[in-house]
Amino acid sequence: MRKLDTNYKNTWCPFCGNFGILAAFKKAIQNKDLNKIVAVTGIGCHAKLADYINLSSFYSLHGRAIPVAEGVKLANNELDVVVFTGDGDSLDEGISHLIHAAKRNADITVVLHNNRLFALTTGQFTAVSPEGFKGKSTPMGAPESPLNLLLLMFASNATFIARGYSGNIKHLEELIKRGLAHKGFSIIEVLTPCVSFLDFTAHYNEKTYVIPNKDLDSRESALRKIEEGEKIPLGIFYEVKKKPYFERALISKKEETVEQILSELI
Numbered sequence: 001m002r003k004l005d006t007n008y009k010n011t012w013c014p015f016c017g018n019f020g021i022l023a024a025f026k027k028a029i030q031n032k033d034l035n036k037i038v039a040v041t042g043i044g045c046h047a048k049l050a051d052y053i054n055l056s057s058f059y060s061l062h063g064r065a066i067p068v069a070e071g072v073k074l075a076n077n078e079l080d081v082v083v084f085t086g087d088g089d090s091l092d093e094g095i096s097h098l099i100h101a102a103k104r105n106a107d108i109t110v111v112l113h114n115n116r117l118f119a120l121t122t123g124q125f126t127a128v129s130p131e132g133f134k135g136k137s138t139p140m141g142a143p144e145s146p147l148n149l150l151l152l153m154f155a156s157n158a159t160f161i162a163r164g165y166s167g168n169i170k171h172l173e174e175l176i177k178r179g180l181a182h183k184g185f186s187i188i189e190v191l192t193p194c195v196s197f198l199d200f201t202a203h204y205n206e207k208t209y210v211i212p213n214k215d216l217d218s219r220e221s222a223l224r225k226i227e228e229g230e231k232i233p234l235g236i237f238y239e240v241k242k243k244p245y246f247e248r249a250l251i252s253k254k255e256e257t258v259e260q261i262l263s264e265l266i
């Protein structure tokens with residue numbers, strides 16, 4: 001694990017859920033060929049993960065981590081490309097990228113740090129903030145109800161859909177391993193409390209529970225799990241096999257040069 005450490009000073013707040021995500025990711029990849037893993041981040045508290053792990057990484061623009069990751073994968077499809085993004089990053093600023101990456105089955109793993117607000121900018125509401133949430137941009141309480149991220153991914157034809165919790169590191173480690181092993185697009189929503197602006201730690205500790213890995217290719221079963229309301233299920237909700245985008249995209253044919261590809265197109 002030590003070889004994955006860096007010398008950066010960690011500036012996450014004590015007890016922030018991001019620590020759990022970093023720990024789970026380090027454990028998930030510790031026995032892999034680290035030269036073949038690239039981490040791409042958005043901008044926000046979640047994105048500092050790139051500073052805290054000794055891997056090839058790319059700090060992208062706010063909301064643009066996913067297209068950058070897709071580009072990395074197309075340029076070298078032997079790499080495992082993992083996106084670390086926030087709910088503000090990929091459900092507000094860059095939501096269309098998330099939908100299209102799922103739809104085209106881009107071969108990337110998206111770890112979405114869902115703390116249900118824009119944290120680095122001190123607590124504005126996002127598409128997944130709870131209704132009534134009082135933050136910097138909604139002092140009277142958010143008047144909108146939250147988006148169901150996993151339902152959106154299901155409707156976008158994502159081929160691997162999972163949810164973890166930063167407070168259950170062992171389970172999250174397994175989810176990340178499975179997401180990395182999946183050929184094609186994998187989305188792992190991680191419930192991660194922002195202890196400074198919207199602390200859901202006690203709620204998640206009480207409500208989350210791990211579901212068994214079964215009926216993973218059943219759309220009916222996936223929908224049931226995704227729409228469950230009372231308790232909060234964690235685990236893999238859906239997984240099916242489908243050819244990943246880079247195998248279908250013209251540019252992935254290694255024998256062709258850019259000039260050859262362009263001459264075929266023109």
Ligand SMILES: Cc1ncc(C[n+]2csc(CCOP(=O)(O)OP(=O)(O)O)c2C)c(N)n1
Nearest residue numbers: 044045046062086087088089117118119120
């Ligand atoms: C295009 C653009 N818009 C807004 C900002 C300002 N900004 C920086 S971080 C951030 C919040 C990030 O929130 P989220 O993606 O949810 O990540 P978190 O901080 O919660 O981990 C915002 C709005 C920016 N840097 N770039």
Ligand code: SF4
Nearest residue numbers: 013016045119194195
């Ligand atoms: S502001 Fe919230 S998300 Fe950011 S480091 Fe602090 S606890 Fe974590």
